[in-house]
Amino acid sequence: MRTALTDLVGCRHPIVQTGMGYVAGARLAAATSAAGGLGIVAAATMTVAEMTGAIRSVRERTDAPFGVNIRSDAADAPERVEVMIREGVRVASFALAPRRELIARLKDAGVVTIPSVGARRHAEKVAAWGADAVIVQGGEGGGHTGPVPTTVLLPQVVDAVGIPVIAAGGFFDGRGLVAALAYGAAGVAMGTRFLLTADSPVPSEVKRAYLAAADTLVTTRVDGVPHRVLATPFIRSLERARLLRAVLNGARFRKVSGLSWAEMLREGRRMRHGRELTWAQVLQAANTPMLLRAAMVDGRADLGVMAAGQVVAVLDDLPSCAELIARIMAEAEAALKALPGG
Template sequence: MSMSTAFTDLVGVRAPIVCTGMGFVSDPVLAAAASNAGGLGIVAAAMMNLAELESAVVKMNEITNRPYGVNLRSDAPDLHDRARVMIDGGVRVASFALAPSPEIMAVLKEAGLICIPSVGARRHAEKVASWGADAVIVQGGEGGGHTGAVPTSLLLPQIVDSVDIPVVAAGGYFDGRGLVSALSYGAAGIAMGTRFLLTEESPVPEAMKRRYLEFGVTDTVVTSEVDGHPHRVIRNTMVAELERQGLVSGLRGAATNAAAFKKLSGDTWTKMIRQGLALRREHSYTPRQVVMAANAPMLCRAAMVEGREDIGVMSSGQVVGLIDDLPTCQKLIDRVLHEANEVLVRLEKVSDR
């Protein structure tokens, strides 16, 4: 089964469904599984160093011949080197967690890549569209990870009405009914994070996936104590501790984790400090927020890779409370398309009355 929209035509996939680039989750295995199932898988490269990105692109090309994307941080100091890896590797889509510069989009588009930034506000969508973005992913407040305050049902129609490029809706989607609802607003597809995190191919430890299945729609919280930005996560003891810590103890713990991340990533202190200063300039971060931003990858890795809920942060959308299984990506995408078709048939009968 397939479904044709402006997004599927643009990217060359059969299903208007995106597996978002979740740090430490959307690895080549998960991204390729989503692409092989007919959607668009996006490799999360923001937490990778350059060598890891090169290896990820090589692996993607070995295990899928379908279109796929790579997610980038627009403030990465080696951004142009990363763009070259993507261009040389034949990556189809460049996805951006932060608004890309017009210059880097021009470089990627000139090489034939499709540029799809993620946005959380109408003005941001209008800005990147004016810079040449080919489509946008719009995440409402229900979504996991970095998120805004406006729910998808209010944000989506604003942006659909303000830009003339394909819009992909994110935040609260998990089934075919949601896909049809997004299409009814004028979107050209949906993006899902938490739903793909909870699939068979997801690299998250099995026990951690099972733990996610226990949570309800009210078990998430939006906090700025992870990295300085509003971040929707599962409400657990680690999050409570982050919100309880004072300035001094918070800085000490964040600095310790930043040092551990330096060792893990192979980055130099010079590079990490340069990234921190860039964050401070771009977002007017305080020194504490700069250290928090460096600390955040270790908190996410502890949960998503090591399965340590006690010392980790579990990003999650509110939709976690509506998910009760761990299907393969193929079964998930087929199911969403089948459910969407059933809804459309039912609506057609209603219109005939």
């Protein structure tokens, strides 16, 4: 299936695996790209050296195009951009709108730049700055998310920008791909669906927790920003938390994170900068990266900070990336043929 996305990045199918921290490493990204989609390495949770190693590991596994996701607000973002350029990465992905100078540097080097946004105005801004495409995530998506559903946000952005738009939030099968194309998108991006594959490095006990999940909720108690996660007992306790409970949680999870109190408070202050966070949220925010790691890497499903899109409630298997992408494309073909005049 040829679309503006496949033409832009050189993948065979208009399917993107999103850059999920502690999940989308070299193994998952390579498996996705080898199967014809666009795999993205989540380097924001890696050191520069780890990121470089992950890029080279993907290269050893496949010669298909892939991307790397970094934080545009990281102090070492320019260094990471230079690594991507030097290592010949095809796509630069950003969870936050990248600075204008980062986009310019990447474009000068021939790297395709694809930021992720959750609002039309953000899409318009990065398009004006020279972004090559944009991933638009509706409120159904997992992790940090906005309030507008994909079915409302996607057509707004398609109409507002003149670059390829990739739809995210609520996609998991071929019918969804066809629907996104009908809205004018150039493809779909999926996180939760790729997290729940045989190629995902997430521990089996955590995958079982995802497959058994029936509900998600959007909370600001994790790090002060709306965050869609599995509705675990831990998350529900955070929803009821006050400062004292946050302090107790901070003490408990400081041991898991390995942070000192000084490091935790310093990280909390950094995350609080420019945001209206309570001190309870600050204490939790400082622990969030390591709590995510504890679940996604160490298998601590009891910690409960597990980002998930609403589609988690309808997922019940763990296909390989190759099986998943082949299935989605077959479903899309069948859906197109079933349309009047198809």
